[in-house]
Amino acid sequence: MLKDIEKLLIEGNFQFQSKINQNPENYSFENKIPKYPILFLTCMDTRIDVHQIFQFNPGDVFILRNAGNIYTLDIMRSIIIAIYKYKVKYIIVLGHLDCGMTKLNIKELRQRLSNEFLKRLSINYSDLLSKLYNFFKPFDNEIRNIINQMNDLQEIKAYFPDVEITGMLYDIKSGWIFTKEDFRDLLIEENHSKIYSGLLYEKNQQLSKSLKASDVIKQASEGLVNEIQVNELNLQEENDFLEKAENIIEGIGDDKFQKAVDDEKDLFQIKMPKIQIPKIFIPKLKVRIPSSFKDKTR
């Protein structure tokens, strides 16, 4: 029921609003120009969350999506606007493994499409199948498709030579991203699984190294926190002591202070044990020094 769907969406939006209320600073997006000049062309597959994969925030990048991350006329329209108006410089075709477009059976689909729609594609039905392939653009190999889309996108470079185009492959099952340099080798069909397990192994090795490194940093920073806490404790004790010292001196009163100053002209020689004047020379001690005392020391 559409009403149930609407309810679900409105509830979700309430949760979003409560997050905005908690951290409004995270949700102010004044600048329409993206933080990074990147545009992703990716598949509409619901398992792809570009922001999660690369740890982006709203306002960071452009994302265009369609079935199979295909460069079409409408994608071209959006890309030109993104380059011209929003200073995009890098276009990344983000394809993925296990793409539904490799399993799209056009002949089967044809049986389920209405005649009205089929008529729209082909008036005389003679070339209907090729028209259907051309319209839905299924493919056999996700990697080859990324390379094909990158090649088609070169057209954009004719109009905007500074724009750079590349491709990436996302493995939905593992969450790993592979660059063009990595996945080109995967096209060698007979070695496919061997090369792929090699790439995954390499990635996991890198991860375990970086996890170990971050563990060391974490431990070091925990050590630092403990040290700071100890220092803070010491500082607290020191402050308590200084406060007491200050109270004692304040308790002496200006008159006595004045008398002490009068008694001893050379105060800095510390010859006044009776009123414990040396305490005013304790480092960091903030003592209210009577103005008359300051005058005498000039």
Ligand SMILES: [Zn+2]
């Ligand atoms: Zn897909």
